[in-house]
Amino acid sequence: MDLNNIHRVYFIGIGGIGMSAIARYFNEKGVKVSGYDRTSTVLTKQLEEEGMQIHYTDDINLLDKAANLVVYTPAIPANHTELGWYREHGYEVVKRSDVLQEITRTLFAITVAGTHGKTTVSTMIAHLLTDSGYGCNAFLGGISVNYNKNFWSSDKQVAVIEADEYDRSFLKLSPDIAVLTAMDADHLDIYGTPEAMEEAFIQYTHNIKPNGTLIARFGLHRDRELNATKKLLYSLQNDAANAYAANIRMKNGGYEFDVMQQDWMIDNLELHIGGMHNVENAVAAITVAHLLGISADKIRAAMASFKGIKRRFEYVVKNDRQVYIDDYAHHPEELRALITSAKALFPGRKTTVIFQPHLFSRTRDLADGFAEALSIADEVILLPIYPARELPIEGVTSEMIANKITAPVQVMPKEEVLKWLQSNPSPLLITAGAGDIDQLKEPIKNIVQ
Structure with missing residues (x-):
């Protein structure tokens, strides 16, 4: 799949949070984007305002027969009429994860996986890189309050991607920096057992590019099986980790804290959203930003201006x-x-x-x-x-x-x-x-x- 040779793309399930990010990616590249979803939402209305054509009836008379790529979400039922028509007529039909796979292959990719926290950590990283002037293309699983969207682009050949474990789709990604936040049991309808799900997260770390870095939460089960050339551990407050928060103070529904590491520290950080778990998420994001060479002053300013994600505390x-x-x-x-x-x-x-x-x-x-x-x-x-x-x-x-x-x-x-x-x-x-x-x-x- 050569993303640079796509001129018309059709999305089946365009209103999904992950699907809409990729739709916006193509739309900003000047590609003709259209699609189907079951119901009209605030998000689909925004996509329409951005120039995408969307309909809400499963009807082959409404789909784009000139599309040279069809993207569908695994949440779409197998008997969907439009999906079946495209397959029967030999179109290139791919999952959302296949597009992300190609993006991670061609760009410097920072991916964030985990049962919890991945939307917040990926949005924090994308904001730190954007606000600091470093730049990134952000593919997120939530709506950033700062930008009021789940995708934004940059000339910088860097992508920040939320890596979704549902349907094992994150195993197609090949990151340069991989973040792993949690491995708790979930999606057992897909994985069957907690152990099988843990195996998938372990495999995710084995897909890191040569000389890539894993940034994993301290104390994960089976952490010795996580694989990377370079591995950094982060924690809320455990000083046995490579990076952790210290001197945490609650203030006005948010927090002030320092981030400590063996050979660096950033003091007087401010986080204006609630949830002690979000301090830990910030430690992960700050570790990525520091790894990329962003200065302490820029990280501090960007963290203070972070407004959170809709529906995340x-x-x-x-x-x-x-x-x-x-x-x-x-x-x-x-x-x-x-x-x-x-x-x-x-x-x-x-x-x-x-x-x-x-x-x-x-x-x-x-x-x-x-x-x-x-x-x-x-x-x-x-x-x-x-x-x-x-x-x-x-x-x-x-x-x-x-x-x-x-x-x-x-x-x-x-x-x-x-x-x-x-x-x-x-x-x-x-x-x-x-x-x-x-x-x-x-x-x-x-x-x-």
């Missing part, structure tokens, strides 16, 4: 009376970090968490972990499971989690949540989940304000 409302945080957390460890950090930043406030489980298989496999993490809250509201790409599994419902939670808990549909909140205010409110719970964000904001 996003302060929707923050004042003396009320704090409302929205987050994409959809794994027990993400929920644990989210709730623990919020309670530490705003001690003494009653904490209400509204959580929408994502996928029947994930709920079944991780119900105990979800219940344990959610029990940290003072009060829990569970929405019905968001099915995404799955059909229901008998006996798997939100009650499966609710029955194990030790805090007061209720299960209710989205439309009842807004009524309930009007008579049950909470000084520290959190909405979390990877489904369509974000549709509640603006109505809840209006209620709490």
